[in-house]
Amino acid sequence: xxxxxxxxxxxxxxxxxxxxxxxxxxTPVDLVSLTPVKRSHSxxxxxxxxxxxxxxxxLGDSEWKHFDDTVYGGDFLQxxxxxxxxxxxxxxxxxxxxxxxxxxxxxxEGFLDRRRFGGTLYKxxxxxxxxxxxxxxxxxxxxxxxxxxEGMVRKFEFWDFLSPITDxxxxxxxxxxxxxxxxxxxxxxxDAVIVASGGCGLLYGRSTMSVFCNGSAASRCMQAGAKxxxxxxxxxxxxxxxxADKLRLMSESARGEGGRVWVPRKAQDSRPxxxxxxxxxxxxxxxxxxxxxxxxxRDIATREIFNICVNEGLSVEAGRMCVYxxxxxxxxxxxxxxxxxxLDIYEKFQGVDPRDVPMxxxxxxxxxxxxxxxxxxxxxDGGLVAGHPQNQMTNLPGLYAIGECDYQYHGAxxxxxxxxxxxxxxxxxxxxxxxxxxxxxxxSAHELPASIMQNAINAQEIxxxxxxxxxxxxxxxxxxxxxGDALTRAATVVRNNQQLESAYEKVSxxxxxxxxxxxxxxxxxxxxxxxxxxxxxxxxxxxxSILRGAxxxxxxxxxxxxxxxxxxxxSEEEPAARRAEAERWCDRFEENNRRFLKSTIAxxxxxxxxxxxxxxxxxxxxxxxxxxxxxxxxxxxxxxxxRVTSPQTxx
Numbered sequence: 001x002x003x004x005x006x007x008x009x010x011x012x013x014x015x016x017x018x019x020x021x022x023x024x025x026x027t028p029v030d031l032v033s034l035t036p037v038k039r040s041h042s043x044x045x046x047x048x049x050x051x052x053x054x055x056x057x058x059l060g061d062s063e064w065k066h067f068d069d070t071v072y073g074g075d076f077l078q079x080x081x082x083x084x085x086x087x088x089x090x091x092x093x094x095x096x097x098x099x100x101x102x103x104x105x106x107x108x109e110g111f112l113d114r115r116r117f118g119g120t121l122y123k124x125x126x127x128x129x130x131x132x133x134x135x136x137x138x139x140x141x142x143x144x145x146x147x148x149x150e151g152m153v154r155k156f157e158f159w160d161f162l163s164p165i166t167d168x169x170x171x172x173x174x175x176x177x178x179x180x181x182x183x184x185x186x187x188x189x190x191d192a193v194i195v196a197s198g199g200c201g202l203l204y205g206r207s208t209m210s211v212f213c214n215g216s217a218a219s220r221c222m223q224a225g226a227k228x229x230x231x232x233x234x235x236x237x238x239x240x241x242x243x244a245d246k247l248r249l250m251s252e253s254a255r256g257e258g259g260r261v262w263v264p265r266k267a268q269d270s271r272p273x274x275x276x277x278x279x280x281x282x283x284x285x286x287x288x289x290x291x292x293x294x295x296x297x298r299d300i301a302t303r304e305i306f307n308i309c310v311n312e313g314l315s316v317e318a319g320r321m322c323v324y325x326x327x328x329x330x331x332x333x334x335x336x337x338x339x340x341x342x343l344d345i346y347e348k349f350q351g352v353d354p355r356d357v358p359m360x361x362x363x364x365x366x367x368x369x370x371x372x373x374x375x376x377x378x379x380x381d382g383g384l385v386a387g388h389p390q391n392q393m394t395n396l397p398g399l400y401a402i403g404e405c406d407y408q409y410h411g412a413x414x415x416x417x418x419x420x421x422x423x424x425x426x427x428x429x430x431x432x433x434x435x436x437x438x439x440x441x442x443x444s445a446h447e448l449p450a451s452i453m454q455n456a457i458n459a460q461e462i463x464x465x466x467x468x469x470x471x472x473x474x475x476x477x478x479x480x481x482x483x484g485d486a487l488t489r490a491a492t493v494v495r496n497n498q499q500l501e502s503a504y505e506k507v508s509x510x511x512x513x514x515x516x517x518x519x520x521x522x523x524x525x526x527x528x529x530x531x532x533x534x535x536x537x538x539x540x541x542x543x544x545s546i547l548r549g550a551x552x553x554x555x556x557x558x559x560x561x562x563x564x565x566x567x568x569x570x571s572e573e574e575p576a577a578r579r580a581e582a583e584r585w586c587d588r589f590e591e592n593n594r595r596f597l598k599s600t601i602a603x604x605x606x607x608x609x610x611x612x613x614x615x616x617x618x619x620x621x622x623x624x625x626x627x628x629x630x631x632x633x634x635x636x637x638x639x640x641x642x643r644v645t646s647p648q649t650x651x
Contacts, residue, residue, distance in 0.1 A: 003446065004438045005030060007175055007188050009161045009217055010196035011037035013045075013133070013420060014403025016140035017427025018194050018434075023147040025435050030188050032156045032177050034197075034212050037141055041198050041210040042423065045133025046251035046342055048115060048125035049097075049420040051090025055114060056122040063088045066124060068621055070418060073119040073297050074369075074411025075558040076597060076623040077230065079616055082376050082391075082408050085383040086425045093424050094126050100139040103128050105338060115256040115338070117416040119297040125417040130253055130341035136420060156188075160531055161217045164193055164224050164399055165456045172398035173445035176456045178464075181526050185460050187453035189445040191438035194392075194400040194430060195221060196423075199368040203539050203546070204492070205484020207365035208240050208249040215542050216535040218372050218405045223541060226394045228602040229407030229614075230370035231542060232549035235414055235559050236492050238301035239325055240364035241349055247364035248349060250325060251342050252416040254359075255294040257334070260326045261285050261305070263314045273316075273324055273358045284308055289629035296628055299413045299559045302363040306493045309362070316360055326358040363493060367419065369410040369559065370546075372401035373601060376408070382620045384429070389437035392430040398441075400434060402426035407599070412558025467530050473516035476533040483510050483536075487543060491550050495562050500551040507547060511540040511607065545602035545609040552611055555596045567592075567625075570632025582635040586643060589625050597623060 006022055008015045011033035019029045033040065052063045067087035071078055098104060098112065104126050105113040114123040128135040147153045158180040165174040165187060174189040200215025201207030222228050239255070241248040255261070262283045264276050285304060286293045294301075308314050309321035316322050327335060327343075332355050335343060346354045373395060377388035384391055392400045392408075402423070409422040490503035514537050521529040556566045567589065572578040598613035625640055627633035 003028065004191045004444055005189070005446070006192050006194060006434055006438070007032060007190035008194045008196060009175065010040070010198060010403065010405075011035070011157070012040035012042035012196060012198055012403060013137055013140065013423040014427040015040075015194070015196035016137065016144050017424045018196060018402060018431050019153060020140055020143045020147065021428050021431030022434065023152040025431060027435055027438070028152050028154075030154045030156065030190065031144070032159045032161060032175070032188065034158070034160055036157045037144070037155065038137065040137065041213055042137045042420075043134040044208075044210060044249065045420055046130045046249060047117065047253035047256065048127030048132050048417045049094065049136065049424075050117065050124045050415070050417040051094045051126065051421065052087070052124060053091060053094070053112070053114060053126070055111070056124055059122060061122045061124070063090065065122070066090060069120045070409075070415055071411065071621055072624075072626060073415040074413050075626055076618055077233075077411035077557060077599065077616060078409060079376065080618060080620040081378045081382055081384055084620060085429070086409060086422060088383065089425050089429070090421055093421065093428070097136055097139060097424070100143065102135045102139045105129060115253060116295060117252055117256050118292070118295045118301065119415040121292075125256065127253060127338070129337070130251055130339045130343075133420060136424070161195075161197065161220065162460045162534075163220050163456060164396065165453065166224065166396065167448060167452055170225075170397060172396050173448060174453065176460050178460070178531075180531055183524050183527060185457055185464065187457055189448070189453060191441060191445050192398045192400060192434045194402060194434065195372065195405055196401070196403045196427065197405045199404045200539075200542055201365055201368070203483065203543050204365040204487050205481060206243070206246050208237055208247050209366070211246065214535045214539060215368075216538040218401075219538040219541050221372055221394065221396070221399065221401070222602075223538070223604055224396065225603075226396050226399060227373035228370065228542065228545055229373040230412075230549070230600050231545035231602050232491070232553060232600060233369035233412050233559050234365060234491065234546065235298060235367035235369060236302045236363045237366035238298055238305050238363050239361040240366070241346060241359075242320060242322065242362050242364070243349065248345060249342075249364070249366065250346065250359060250361050252295075252298070254325060254327060254339060254342065257338055258327070258330050259294065260329075261294050261301070261323055262326060263308055263316055263323050267313050268315070268318045273326070274328060282314065292628060297413055298416060299561070300628055302493055303561060305363055322360040322362045324358040325361045327354055328356060328358060365488070365492060367414055368404060369407070369412065369414055370600075371405045371407040374401050374406045374408055378617070386429075387432040387436050389433050389440065391433040392426060393433075393437070398437065400430055402430050412560060463534070464530065467517075467519060467533055468522045470516065471518055473518040474513055476514065476517040476519075476529075476536050479510055479514050479517065480536050483507060483539065483543060486510070487546065491546055493561065495550050495560065496564060497551055497554075497562075500547050504544065504547045504551065507540065507543050511544070514540070540607070541604045541609065545611075548609045548611055549600045549602060553596060553600065555592050557596065569630050570635060578632065578635055579639070582632060582639045585636055586625070586639050593623055
């Protein structure tokens with residue numbers, strides 16, 4: 001048999017972790033990246049990486065509680081075995097990255113320092129200042145460079161993934177990609193392909209994601225037959241700097257280190273923020289969520305900030321929506337040591353030192369919980385079977401997905417600092433699974449007829465030439481602007497079916513207009529215009545899946561919030577009436593779970609998303625009401641506990 005080889009698409013944390021582990025196991029890798037590896041979007045991650053640790057164990061924490069917080073924060077929409085496995089790998093991953101040289105912050109005693117992130121009551125988050133993603137990426141990059149020097153890795157930077165290649169049986173046997181400098185289109189035969197291409201923030205026009213996070217790789221897999229899970233679940237981060245060009249993240253670590261979110265109680269109070277007395281400040285997250293305070297899960301913090309500005313009219317400024325994120329009560333030396341990276345970003349783009357003046361922030365599109373559907377093999381203890389080839393494999397045999405572009409780990413809402421963990425975990429865990437897969441194949445992809453590869457190349461060359469020759473059409477960048485505006489208005493913080501339907505019609509119209517784009521550059525060398533136009537055309541399958549999935553999901557779950565279907569606080573005061581109201585609340589919760597505690601599965605047929613649903617494995621932790629800050633939560637919780645322990649009484 002010819003030499004077995006794997007293609008990894010994407011050079012971020014997930015792709016590098018998979019590459020490092022595969023080569024460690026003796027499998028050569030072709031690493032294909034849209035950008036230089038060290039410029040992958042993972043470098044933008046700021047706050048930290050989660051795991052249970054020795055300090056939190058002394059307070060009663062455990063890997064199981066990390067697992068529980070993750071599925072509770074995700075509103076139980078995850079299959080639980082992969083999440084359990086990830087949580088139990090967490091401490092080992094932190095130890096590994098520490099040994100690889102990541103410059104984690106440490107206490108004066110030399111132990112790894114930790115901070116608290118949203119959705120948990122423990123300090124689980126290890127961090128390297130406010131540039132954790134960059135430090136993790138650089139450590140993995142060093143290991144991949146070592147393997148590259150040994151000849152185990154061939155790196156293809158500035159290459160755009162165009163399509164997976166499948167043989168007659170439907171097995172993925174390679175990819176087609178394009179050199180973004182020479183514009184050459186070529187094939188990469190592979191016995192397995194791992195897609196680790198990140199999120200799809202550019203669909204929304206402006207987001208906290210890098211501008212090359214356009215979702216095109218996942219969309220191209222989807223158009224080749226791969227299923228896409230939970231597209232409608234898009235995380236809107238509560239704290240970002242609004243900007244005309246893009247939205248810049250202000251990490252949750254700012255709140256984890258004691259930052260406080262507030263607005264003046266008087267609308268658009270013109271006084272300098274530091275001169276406003278404490279009694280005239282509204283610390284709305286602390287007042288409404290006393291248990292979690294400023295560290296409620298992201299979906300809840302986002303909705304509260306949105307509500308304060310839009311519905312209650314308490315935005316700090318009259319001309320734009322924003323609230324204060326205040327760090328000025330913390331010592332400058334502490335801020336520089338733990339948050340210097342993000343504070344410098346704010347000062348650079350806003351011209352104000354956030355150590356002296358509270359920051360002005362507002363929510364921004366940040367992360368895609370949904371992504372390519374992937375499978376798993378459940379072990380006897382409720383985790384995953386190590387090395388099983390089905391782990392992280394899409395429904396296309398031999399095509400795997402890891403990192404943000406898969407749907408596996410975060411359900412309806414991701415907890416802060418779980419993204420870096422899920423990326424590194426899925427990359428490390430998938431490698432032995434891929435190796436098992438390729439060892440079980442009777443014929444290497446390199447032994448297949450050359451016509452399979454050539455036909456795939458020909459199809460992409462035809463598309464490329466047609467785009468270069470297109471004249472008389474519209475500007476693709478203006479169409480993209482309209483797409484981002486339509487999605488931002490209809491499918492971010494608050495959603496309703498009428499707006500979603502109107503947006504779907506608009507996006508369908510834009511899809512037809514995008515087919516006839518005219519390019520301002522028809523050159524055959526480093527043509528960014530044609531690369532962008534291809535990506536634009538490939539945004540529509542995911543964009544339409546987001547809108548259709550959101551329209552069909554008539555409930556509120558995590559980041560998906562429809563006011564018409566919200567579960568309100570209790571209003572009755574008299575104990576018996578309040579108890580009866582809680583019973584009705586739980587009845588509705590059970591019925592809602594019966595209908596919607598399912599993963600959305602999207603496929604594409606004739607340019608239209610086809611939506612189906614798949615049951616979620618909740619066998620380890622039974623679903624329960626998500627009650628952060630809800631008035632009457634204690635009564636609802638009591639009723640629910642009684643139902644769980646005595647199910648016969650609920651007949």
